[in-house]
Amino acid sequence: MSKSPTRHISPILLTFVILAGMALAGCGAGTASEDGRLHVVATTGQIGDAVARVGGEHVHVDVLMGAGVDPHLYVASEGDVRLLQQADVLFYNGLFLEAQLADVLRQIGESKPSVALAERIDSALLLPWSDGSAESDPHVWFDVQLWKQVVEAVGDTLAEVDAAHADAYRANAATYLRELDELHAYVQERAAELPVERRVLITAHDAFHYFGRAYGFEVRGLQGISTAAEAGTADVRALADYIVQRQIPAIFIESSVPVRAVEAIQAAVAARGAAVEIGGELYSDALGDAGSEGATYAGMVRHNIDTIVDALKGEG
Numbered sequence: 001m002s003k004s005p006t007r008h009i010s011p012i013l014l015t016f017v018i019l020a021g022m023a024l025a026g027c028g029a030g031t032a033s034e035d036g037r038l039h040v041v042a043t044t045g046q047i048g049d050a051v052a053r054v055g056g057e058h059v060h061v062d063v064l065m066g067a068g069v070d071p072h073l074y075v076a077s078e079g080d081v082r083l084l085q086q087a088d089v090l091f092y093n094g095l096f097l098e099a100q101l102a103d104v105l106r107q108i109g110e111s112k113p114s115v116a117l118a119e120r121i122d123s124a125l126l127l128p129w130s131d132g133s134a135e136s137d138p139h140v141w142f143d144v145q146l147w148k149q150v151v152e153a154v155g156d157t158l159a160e161v162d163a164a165h166a167d168a169y170r171a172n173a174a175t176y177l178r179e180l181d182e183l184h185a186y187v188q189e190r191a192a193e194l195p196v197e198r199r200v201l202i203t204a205h206d207a208f209h210y211f212g213r214a215y216g217f218e219v220r221g222l223q224g225i226s227t228a229a230e231a232g233t234a235d236v237r238a239l240a241d242y243i244v245q246r247q248i249p250a251i252f253i254e255s256s257v258p259v260r261a262v263e264a265i266q267a268a269v270a271a272r273g274a275a276v277e278i279g280g281e282l283y284s285d286a287l288g289d290a291g292s293e294g295a296t297y298a299g300m301v302r303h304n305i306d307t308i309v310d311a312l313k314g315e316g
């Protein structure tokens with residue numbers, strides 16, 4: 001509803017726009033920003049928040065994907081391409097989260113520091129995209145401990161690119177990492193309020209496996225890891241059977257995925273003579289609007305665990 005119309009561009013036009021931009025910029029050499037700050041572009045809000053916290057007053061950050069935007073489906077606009085070209089540094093999640101941006105990030109990233117942050121995480125800690133898959137699940141922000149490695153990579157990169165302010169970046173990162181330790185402890189404490197057999201999280205798409213591993217939840221999503229493939233009626237039926245059999249009290253909608261998928265599960269459960277509540281809306285792949293609890297990464301994490309635990313306790 002609040003989304004502004006975006007002009008999407010074809011890959012051929014994209015290549016032209018990038019080449020023209022590079023010619024104008026003298027082949028993509030980094031230029032000092034007029035305001036003296038390092039100009040950073042981040043793809044997701046979670047990453048933008050980490051950059052803002054670590055960069056502080058020395059960094060200006062533009063975020064491509066606003067509240068409620070699905071990164072799996074997001075396509076670059078001409079305005080995005082311009083921002084990417086003018087930036088000093090690019091940060092993105094990687095692991096194929098921003099599937100439609102892969103080409104533009106690779107092409108523009110050749111001429112400047114460009115970091116796929118989730119790919120900096122110790123690979124032994126990554127989960128597979130699906131059972132037996134060689135690709136990794138990109139939804140790393142749901143495990144606060146893993147996200148700390150992303151914050152560290154942001155700090156290291158900023159300190160390297162802008163050595164004059166390296167001390168400030170390292171100090172800001174240290175402060176934020178301590179806050180994230182407290183956040184992780186908070187999520188553990190709240191999760192522990194639920195008996196183990198009640199810790200079952202059902203959502204619209206398979207975003208929460210890292211959350212499940214870190215905080216002891218069994219996790220089921222109607223759609224797969226990416227929202228690009230629609231769920232079929234067989235998926236809805238299987239999930240509804242599971243909810244009835246396990247007597248699961250609540251399922252959850254996601255801010256970046258249409259509600260209809262989860263409503264279809266609810267209807268299928270009702271058709272079986274049982275009932276399941278919609279336990280609330282979780283921030284899955286995007287932050288919330290400015291001013292909402294989900295406007296920051298820490299707020300998003302807190303909102304999610306509070307919503308999940310309250311609903312599964314039956315106090316939602």
Ligand SMILES: [Zn+2]
Binds near residue numbers: 207227
């Ligand atoms: Zn996702």
